[in-house]
Amino acid sequence: MEYHFNIPLSVDEVKKLKVGDILYVTGTIFTARDEAHHKMLESKKIPFDPSKMALFHCGPLMKKVNSKWQVVSAGPTTSSRMEIFEDRFLDKFHTRLIIGKGGMGERTKKALHKDICVYTSYTGGAGALAADKVEEVLGVYYLEEFGMPEAAWIFKVKDFGPLVVAMDSHNNSIYENITK
């Protein structure tokens, strides 16, 4: 099935999604890799509301044009590095959609079920194509501290996809089906 949803996804929409479905999303997403995950888990206050956004495992290539940030290339980074954070991250921030690549492990699979979230795969390396779907850069946090790839960038996206539902909220993982 193919779906076009707005971010944040509702609980019903998340539950509707099954492994193998194709999804396109419109709304606000934030990027977070290892450093931003760690920082956000340790912080009492976060400068933005992750529950209203989708989480994008991505370290984008950005450039500043006339003091405004633009996305040059922004594909996903390898999600498995975030496995050590993700269950606690979902417990704390209640994000309903993760965009990454390569898949995640058992801990995240359980958390997706418990916290009602879905993990989707965007084509790794397709950075120019992804950048084309970003309408606006709404902001950036932790840039000074962590640098361009590890900062939390906030993007407004339109029809961002195709995202493949790779791990759903019903304890299914496309990656397990393949290796079995």
Place this chain on the structure above:
Amino acid sequence: MNFKDIEKGIVELIRKAETDLPNDVIKALKKAYEIEKGVAKTQIDAILKNIDLAKKTKRPMCQDTGIQTFFVDIGIDFPYISELKKTIINGVKKATKEVPLRPNTVDPFTGENHKDNTGENIPYITWNLCNGSDVLITALPKGGGSENMSKLGMLKPGVGIEGVKDFVVEEMIKAAGNPCPPTVVGVGIGGGADLSLKLGKKALLRPVGKRHKDKTIAKIEEELIKRINSSGIGPMGLGGKTTVLDVHIEKAHRHPASLPVGIAVQCWADRRAHMVINKNGKWEVK
């Protein structure tokens, strides 16, 4: 000699590698598109569209513009050998702003990012002395996701070549979707630990689809392609027929007690570009 002009050439070399994938890779991806179905086809479709867009807009195809890696064949009669390293480093700094490249060099102790893609021992340059007065520079920007799937196996010689094959197949199945398949796999066999990995990386310089000149090795390459692709991992690990676009093997003689196997993995963005500089400083990027 106008070194500023050669710096410009280095920028163009990097720009070409980052924005314009070699035809041999595109050809292999188009073949994959033909044979894949369903989700796997959507992935190859996105990859091909992305390659097209990157080339048209002269933008890096992937946000991970890699660690800048160069293989330099330098003619011993080239008159400006002493200046070449500095020129390459300056070219990398310039390319970071002009292409642009993501600032990808981080100090392993302090976490400090140099922000210009240079740092200690980086860019990573391999020098090879040759006869003549020309310089051939090959750029191979290397992404982190695929590099993380590199492997070194110090196998027991008793396992033989069958053991080497099993090791490569098992490691690529373990890597699954992480290195952005369909990948190109370079396998270095023999030498020592460091040489086997180096040979693996050098094997990535060979165009996709080109077999080893030794027929026995060429056959093993074909067998490995078949075995890894029959795993079903597929594009991005989402299932499919194409997990590798190619496997390239290079070898060195080994110590009787050692059977080193170095695996270097390259994502589908098998970025390569070449530049020739002659003794008068005239350069061409291709």
